[in-house]
Each structure stands twice: as structure tokens, then as C-alpha cells.
Amino acid sequence: MHYADYKTILSAQNGFNLYRGCTHGCIYCDSRSECYQMDHDFEDIEVKRNAVSILDAQLKKKRTPCMVGTGAMSDPYIPLEEELNVTRQCLELIANYGFGLTIQSKSARILRDLDLFKEINKKTKCVVQLTVTTFNDDLSRILEPNVSTTSERLDVFDALREERIPTVAWLSPILPFINDTEENLRLILKRLFRANVRGIICFGFGVTMRDGNREYFFNQLEANFPGLKEKYIKTYGNLYNCISPYSAQLEDIFIRECRKQGVMCTPVETFSYLRKFEKKSNQQLSFYGLD
Numbered sequence: 373m374h375y376a377d378y379k380t381i382l383s384a385q386n387g388f389n390l391y392r393g394c395t396h397g398c399i400y401c402d403s404r405s406e407c408y409q410m411d412h413d414f415e416d417i418e419v420k421r422n423a424v425s426i427l428d429a430q431l432k433k434k435r436t437p438c439m440v441g442t443g444a445m446s447d448p449y450i451p452l453e454e455e456l457n458v459t460r461q462c463l464e465l466i467a468n469y470g471f472g473l474t475i476q477s478k479s480a481r482i483l484r485d486l487d488l489f490k491e492i493n494k495k496t497k498c499v500v501q502l503t504v505t506t507f508n509d510d511l512s513r514i515l516e517p518n519v520s521t522t523s524e525r526l527d528v529f530d531a532l533r534e535e536r537i538p539t540v541a542w543l544s545p546i547l548p549f550i551n552d553t554e555e556n557l558r559l560i561l562k563r564l565f566r567a568n569v570r571g572i573i574c575f576g577f578g579v580t581m582r583d584g585n586r587e588y589f590f591n592q593l594e595a596n597f598p599g600l601k602e603k604y605i606k607t608y609g610n611l612y613n614c615i616s617p618y619s620a621q622l623e624d625i626f627i628r629e630c631r632k633q634g635v636m637c638t639p640v641e642t643f644s645y646l647r648k649f650e651k652k653s654n655q656q657l658s659f660y661g662l663d
Contacts, residue, residue, distance in 0.1 A: 373416065373417045373418075373419060373452060374412070374416060374417075374418055374419070375418075375419050375420075375421045376392075376418050376419070376420060376421060377421050377422075378420045378421065378422075378423070378426065379426075380426065380430065381420060381423055381426045381427050381430065382427065382430045382431075382440070385441075386438055386439065386440050386441065387440070387441040387442065387444055388423075388427065388440070388441075388442050388462075389420075389442060389443075389444065389445045389446040389448075390419070390420055390423050390442065390446065390448055390458050390459060390462065391417050391418065391419060391420070391446040391447075391448070391450060391452070391458075392410060392412075392417070392418035392420075392445075392446060393410065393412065393413070393414045393415060393416060393417045393418055393446070394414065394415070394417070394446060394447055394450060395415050395417065395450055395451060395452075395518055396447060396450065396478060396516060396517075396518050396519040397516070397517040397518040397519075398478075398515065398516045398517075398519070399514070399515055399516075399517075399588070399589055399592035399593075399596075400515065400545050400547060400579055400585070400589055401585055401588070402580060402582065402585050403445055403446065403585075404584050404585040404588050405582035405583065405584040405585045406582065406583045406584035407582055407583075407584070408445075417450065417452055419452075419456065419458065420458075423458055423462065424458060424461045424462055424465070427462050427465055428465050431465060431466070431469045431471065432469070434471075437469065437470045437471045437472065437496070437649060437651075438471060438472065438649045439471070439472040439473070439474055439497070439646065439647055439648070439649050440466055440471045440472065440473055440474075441473070441474040441475070441476075441646070442459070442462070442473075442474075442475055442476070443475050443476030443477055443501070444476060447476075447477050447478060447479060447519075448475060448476075448477060449477045449479040449481040449482050449484075450479070451481075453481065454481070459485070460484070460485055460488070463475075463485055463488045463489075463492075464488065466492060467488050467491045467492045470495055470496065471492075471496070471649075472492065472496040472497045472498065472649050472650065473489070473492050473497075473498045473499070474498075474499045474501065474540075474646045475489075475498075475499075475500055475501065476501040476502070476503075476542070477500075477501070477502060477503075478502065478503050478516060478519045478520060478525065479519055479520050480520040480524045480525060480527065480528050481520075482500065482502075482528060483528055483531060486531070486532075486535060486537075489532075489535070489537050490535055490537065493536070493537055493538075494652070495651070495652060496649065496650055496651050496652060497538065497648075497649070497650045498537060498538070499537075499538045499539065499540055499570070499645075499646055500528075500532055500537055500538075500539050500540075501539070501540045501541070501542060501573075501646075502525045502528060502529065502539070502541060502542070503525075503541070503542040503544065504522055504525060504526070504541050504542070504543060504560055504564070505522075505543070505544070505545065505546065505547075505551060506522060506550075506551040506556055506560075507522055507556050507559035507560050507563070508522070508551075508556070509521040509522055509523050511550075511551065514596050515547070515550070515551070526563050526564075526567065529541070529563075529564065529567035529569065530566075530567050532567075533567050533568045538570045539567065539568075539569045539570060540569060540570055540571045540572070540573060540636075540642060540645075540646065541564050541569050541571075541572045541573070542572075542573045542574075543560065543572050543573065543574040543626070544573065544574060544575055545578065545579035545580070546574075546577040546578060546579070546616060546622070547578075547579050547616075548578060548579065548604070548607070548608075548614055548615070548616045548617065549600060549603060549604075549616075550597065550600075552577055552578075552616035552617075552618050552619075552622065553618075554618070554621065554622065554625060557622055557625055557626065558625070558629075561626070561629050561630070564635075565629075565633045565635065569635060570635070570636060570642075570645065571635060571636030571637065571641070571642035571645060572626075572630060572635060572636070572637055572642070573639055573642050573643075574626060574637070574639075575639065576613075576615065576619060576623070577615065577616040577618065577619040577622045577623060577626075578613060578614050578615035578616050578619060579614050580612055580613055580614070581608070581610075581611070581612060581614055582612065586610075590604070590605075
């Protein structure tokens, strides 16, 4: 871990990341890519010095509340968060100033801040997003070795449903020749529907590869799936978008089943929902038993 100085933290789209780098060890991680110009080891987490005070100042300057998001590039609930509490301090600011929140993670550690999610959702909208790639816990321990297993993340979805916190799932990535099966897809969808997720974000059935993350991914394939690296090279070469040979079939199942359940299933509609700030009226609060 090391600290770095930053002058700003909120992006033009009101997103922010508190850390740079990650210790989850996900074999497919795009954030390792060279295009992000990280000048330190990926596992040597860079903590943004004074992130809380910077966010405080930027939120104060905003004339009207909006949705604020975190977790797109760096998980806000890496193990280091237990020691630093940077994420929680930022969520307290968001709650105090009346902003909405979208937050994304792969860790069951996210439930630590359930009280703040409830406080934010009481006044406006708090949407928790979790990634699910495979239904099989043994496989998830290979694909995402240092993070909560799939079953633990699905339990988080259930816990949030009980607290009426809206949720969105990321079905990404679906790795060719590894988890791109109809059985895997249907099992995941069944559990997500049971958890009453509002939407499922899927950018197609496959994985993207850039310089930096491709090399790491191939090394992990060699270590965990003998012979699969050669199959990837033969099938995709240096392609950026490595599409599953079963993509069309899986896409059809995904869209059809989501539409049947009334679950948002296109990035356009789901991101529109995530970005829309909603201030709850007294009538809405009464309906939820929150007045």
C-alpha cells in the first residue's frame, strides 16, 4: 500500500474511485491493462490521500443532488478497506448531503455499510451492484481467487432484497470455453430473479483482452486450465473482443428470460436507471414504512 496526492476525485459523470489497483486476483481483470497507465504494481494498492476531504469539498459545490457512483475501476471493499474505512467515510458524506448512490463490488464485505445504504435509500435511491460470472463456487475460486464466492455474493443479493435495497447484477465476463454454458447462465439467472434484481448488465458473451491483462490472463490459464491458452491463441489471436462460440444462443436465452421476469437487460436501460436521481416523496416513504 502507498498514498498518492490527488486534486480531484469526482469525474464529470459523478463517479469516483478511492483506490488504484486490487488484490482480488481476478484472472480476467481489465483494470490491469496498460492503457490505464498504472505506474506501480497492480497489487500495491494506491490510496488517494485526503479522498474524503476532497469528496466533501466537491459535493458541497454541487447545486443540486444527483446519483454518485463508485466501484467501476477499483472495488471499494478490498480487504484494506477494513483498516482504512475510506469507503464508509465517503458514504457518510453522500448520505449527509442527500445524494443518491450506485456502488459496485464483488465482496460480501459490502454488507458492513448496510445501515448507510438504508439511510440513503430512505431519502432517494441507493443501488448496490455485484458481479456474478459463474454459479460454481469451485470455479469462482479460480476465476476470482481472493474475493467472496458466488454463493456468498448471491446471499448478499438476498440480504439486500430483504432490506428493500435495489440491486443490479453484472453478468460479466463470460469466458469462452470456461463458463459460457447454458447451464451456468440459467442457474445464475434463476438465483438473480429470486433475489428480485432490478437489472442485469451484460455486454455480450465473451471477454475483452488488452495489452497488460491479456498476458496475466494467459498465465492464469496455463496454471489452472492446461491447454486452454493455446486454444485461445488459435481461436482469437490478438483480438480485443473474444466472443463465445455460443454467444447467439446465450444472448437469446438471456434476453428472453429477463423480459419474462420484467428485469432490465440492456446496458442502455440499466445505466439510465442507475443515473436517474429520485427523491422520495412523503407518500413513497409512507408506502415503504419509513415516515
